[in-house]
Amino acid sequence: MQEKTLYTITIFSENKVGVLNQIATIFTRRQLNIETLSVSPSAIKGIHKFTITTFAESEEVMKKLVNQIDKRVDILKAYYNTNDDLVHQEIALYKIETEKLLATTQVEDLVRKHNALILDINEHSTVIQKTGHYEDTQALFDELSESIGVLQFVRSGRIAITKSRVERLSDMLEKLEEKEEKIKNNHS
Amino acid sequence: MEEKSHIPIITGSEALIRSLINEGVDTIFGYPGGAAIPIFDALYDHKNEIKHILVRHEQGAVHAAEGYARASKKVGVVLVTSGPGATNTITGITDAMMDSIPLVVITGQVASSLLGTDAFQEADVIGITQPITKWAYQVRRAEDIAWAVSRAFYIAANGRPGPVVLDIAKDAQNNKTPYTYQKTTFIRSYQPTPDIDEESIKKAAELINQAKKPFALVGHGVILGNAENELKEFLEKGDIPFASTVLGLSAIPSSHPLNQGMLGMHGNIGPNMKTNECDVLIAIGMRFDDRVTGNPQTYAKQAKIIHFDIDPAEIDKNIKVDVKVIGDVKETLPQVARLLKENSHKDWIEEFKPYKEQEYERVIKDELHPESGEIKMGEVINKVSEATGNDAICVTDVGQNQMMGARYFKFSRPRSLVTSGGLGTMGFGLPAGIGAKYGAPDRTVCVFVGDGGFQMTIQELGTIMEYGVDVKIILLNNNYLGMVRQWQELFYDERYSETHMKNPDFVKIAEAYGIKGRKVTQREELDDAISEMLNHKGPYLLEVKVETKGMVYPMIPAGGNITNILLGEKNGKGS
Numbered sequence: 001m002q003e004k005t006l007y008t009i010t011i012f013s014e015n016k017v018g019v020l021n022q023i024a025t026i027f028t029r030r031q032l033n034i035e036t037l038s039v040s041p042s043a044i045k046g047i048h049k050f051t052i053t054t055f056a057e058s059e060e061v062m063k064k065l066v067n068q069i070d071k072r073v074d075i076l077k078a079y080y081n082t083n084d085d086l087v088h089q090e091i092a093l094y095k096i097e098t099e100k101l102l103a104t105t106q107v108e109d110l111v112r113k114h115n116a117l118i119l120d121i122n123e124h125s126t127v128i129q130k131t132g133h134y135e136d137t138q139a140l141f142d143e144l145s146e147s148i149g150v151l152q153f154v155r156s157g158r159i160a161i162t163k164s165r166v167e168r169l170s171d172m173l174e175k176l177e178e179k180e181e182k183i184k185n186n187h188s
Numbered sequence: 189m190e191e192k193s194h195i196p197i198i199t200g201s202e203a204l205i206r207s208l209i210n211e212g213v214d215t216i217f218g219y220p221g222g223a224a225i226p227i228f229d230a231l232y233d234h235k236n237e238i239k240h241i242l243v244r245h246e247q248g249a250v251h252a253a254e255g256y257a258r259a260s261k262k263v264g265v266v267l268v269t270s271g272p273g274a275t276n277t278i279t280g281i282t283d284a285m286m287d288s289i290p291l292v293v294i295t296g297q298v299a300s301s302l303l304g305t306d307a308f309q310e311a312d313v314i315g316i317t318q319p320i321t322k323w324a325y326q327v328r329r330a331e332d333i334a335w336a337v338s339r340a341f342y343i344a345a346n347g348r349p350g351p352v353v354l355d356i357a358k359d360a361q362n363n364k365t366p367y368t369y370q371k372t373t374f375i376r377s378y379q380p381t382p383d384i385d386e387e388s389i390k391k392a393a394e395l396i397n398q399a400k401k402p403f404a405l406v407g408h409g410v411i412l413g414n415a416e417n418e419l420k421e422f423l424e425k426g427d428i429p430f431a432s433t434v435l436g437l438s439a440i441p442s443s444h445p446l447n448q449g450m451l452g453m454h455g456n457i458g459p460n461m462k463t464n465e466c467d468v469l470i471a472i473g474m475r476f477d478d479r480v481t482g483n484p485q486t487y488a489k490q491a492k493i494i495h496f497d498i499d500p501a502e503i504d505k506n507i508k509v510d511v512k513v514i515g516d517v518k519e520t521l522p523q524v525a526r527l528l529k530e531n532s533h534k535d536w537i538e539e540f541k542p543y544k545e546q547e548y549e550r551v552i553k554d555e556l557h558p559e560s561g562e563i564k565m566g567e568v569i570n571k572v573s574e575a576t577g578n579d580a581i582c583v584t585d586v587g588q589n590q591m592m593g594a595r596y597f598k599f600s601r602p603r604s605l606v607t608s609g610g611l612g613t614m615g616f617g618l619p620a621g622i623g624a625k626y627g628a629p630d631r632t633v634c635v636f637v638g639d640g641g642f643q644m645t646i647q648e649l650g651t652i653m654e655y656g657v658d659v660k661i662i663l664l665n666n667n668y669l670g671m672v673r674q675w676q677e678l679f680y681d682e683r684y685s686e687t688h689m690k691n692p693d694f695v696k697i698a699e700a701y702g703i704k705g706r707k708v709t710q711r712e713e714l715d716d717a718i719s720e721m722l723n724h725k726g727p728y729l730l731e732v733k734v735e736t737k738g739m740v741y742p743m744i745p746a747g748g749n750i751t752n753i754l755l756g757e758k759n760g761k762g763s
Contacts, residue, residue, distance in 0.1 A: 013377070014376070014377050018314060018315075018318060018324075021315065021318055022318050022319075025318065025319045029319070035515075045711070058317050062502075063504070064501075064504075064505060067500060067501035067503075067505075070499055070500075070501070071499065071500075071501045073322060073323045073343055073375065073377060073378040074323075074377055074378075075377060076376070077375045146553070174380075179372040179374070180376070183373050183374050184373060184374065187373050
């Protein structure tokens with residue numbers, strides 16, 4: 001099978017019902033699997049930011065995908081990047097038995113080694129948090145499950161920020177407002 | 189709540205109808221039902237302003253609205269109820285999406301309190317239609333109706349046009365709202381007409397000026413953008429021969445000296461051949477559909493390609509291009525034309541001629557002017573076209589009748605071919621013909637259908653009867669699903685699986701609907717029958733018994749290229 005590259009797609013949309021559905025069907029039509037997905041309000045009120053990762057065989061596929069997404073009426077802007085262009089992060093939570101935490105120093109060693117945090121301890125279970133790339137959160141999972149076992153594990157979708165200077169959303173919105181002003185004046 | 193100042197307080201349904209009137213709507217194609225009764229009730233008070241055409245099936249309403257939009261340049265409007273009413277519109281909406289037809293489809297919906305409860309006649313219309321619309325929006329509050337309608341019309345008509353669905357909950361129809369109407373002129377997240385990159389204009393002009401063998405491909409975008417005159421000036425100044433996609437036909441008259449005919453699978457030999465010989469290929473408002481390109485790996489490899497389109501997502505989608513000119517062709521074509529040299533490509537244009545002669549000898553002569561044997565499809569279409577002075581609107585269904593119509597009907601002015609291009613929807617023709625007549629009441633509308641497609645929406649004869657819609661229906665009856673039969677003959681070892689049809693007496697059916705009909709089986713009767721049809725005031729069904737084994741040639745098999753072209757029997761099958 002051809003080597004696939006992991007791409008990160010960033011989408012800014014109006015905060016409307018059903019936008020995720022519109023985006024998802026565009027992936028489905030092109031037989032692309034969504035690996036991770038993270039959605040949250042952006043720094044600008046009323047605008048949502050989607051960060052989606054997916055594997056694709058070529059950049060061509062990504063260009064077409066992003067064009068199709070960008071074309072939707074409720075989407076403000078969509079673009080894609082590879083890992084090299086991005087600072088990206090995921091967060092993972094691990095639940096282990098408190099009894100095992102107390103029994104040896106194994107967990108303490110792992111927490112130190114992986115630069116993880118302990119978020120919560122009660123008499124039954126302890127929750128550890130680790131942020132990092134996929135490989136980092138996976139490495140801690142592997143070691144924990146081999147040594148003392150993991151009761152529950154969850155990992156978030158990727159969030160990412162581009163390293164290079166891309167047009168900022170606020171600048172884009174400013175330009176759009178000027179355009180709107182011009183159009184309104186022409187009509188009145 | 190009492191009326192404050194001059195702002196009226198009205199029901200959501202009344203707001204909907206007033207909004208439509210504000211958008212200039214005078215014709216709606218629709219079908220009532222439970223979740224749309226309040227809207228139809230409001231319509232009752234506006235009979236003088238809005239004409240409602242009651243179709244016989246919701247699919248017919250959408251195709252009629254498509255025909256209306258294509259013939260009139262206006263947005264087609266459909267009004268149906270929830271659930272099955274809405275799901276019956278899906279084929280038509282998809283058709284409009286594929287062919288970029290501006291529609292606003294209004295569907296009733298169950299009351300907002302019932303949404304998601306599997307209520308009677310509830311369907312997830314937004315979920316179903318999002319992938320097949322430019323925009324789909326559910327209105328749950330009466331006060332949002334005017335806003336949603338205004339936005340819907342703006343989105344449907346601007347940029348690359350397309351269908352929009354407004355799904356209106358029954359309580360939003362019934363509740364009262366203050367009403368004011370404001371036309372949408374801007375949507376932050378949607379820029380319909382991209383800014384033109386001047387550099388691209390210069391690059392395109394340079395390439396065209398250097399070209400020795402330029403060739404232009406004319407698509408639907410030219411007609412949708414009302415840029416026929418701009419195109420003509422552009423082509424004439426550069427002396428650029430051109431051919432059209434199926435949907436680009438009629439942008440420029442068939443008789444124009446630069447017109448080399450039609451592209452694609454059943455297109456003319458010359459343009460398909462020259463696509464792979466030209467040095468600069470200029471694609472204008474077309475999207476390199478697979479029925480045009482055949483195998484993209486062997487398509488125009490020798491040429492520099494320039495692509496004019498309003499939709500940036502079409503650039504490099506199917507065929508990689510050298511220069512993209514993104515923008516409205518009504519603006520970009522004149523801008524490039526200004527930089528063009530007055531040119532002459534006489535020798536190059538001359539090169540198309542031998543192919544025209546070859547095609548005439550091998551295919552056209554026998555198709556249009558047979559001396560004996562059964563009546564041919566092309567023969568009928570050519571005769572009807574000539575009898576109308578090549579000035580009618582040709583509406584087709586899908587299949588052989590469509591390809592014959594596209595090949596042999598002649599066009600003298602724009603918006604003269606109404607056909608289902610991208611989706612290839614059988615059953616499109618009859619209702620689209622009704623819509624085309626409403627869209628262009630002064631023009632003669634000829635609807636060519638096969639016996640298969642006719643029966644898919646035959647119930648619309650009821651609509652034609654009720655309103656006396658003056659459409660001339662030419663039924664090319666070969667008792668076969670002819671295009672599939674053709675493929676079976678050519679590629680499936682003559683195994684005619686499920687393509688033969690036992691048909692009813694169509695003329696009797698027409699008569700039952702009070703529509704005058706005549707059946708022709710002999711060549712000698714054809715001219716007389718056509719003139720009777722065209723002279724008849726009102727709808728007319730002309731059934732012509734055509735050759736059972738009729739074939740549409742030339743044919744480039746799917747995924748093939750010009751070297752695989754089939755011309756019919758003379759060299760044996762397949763050459």
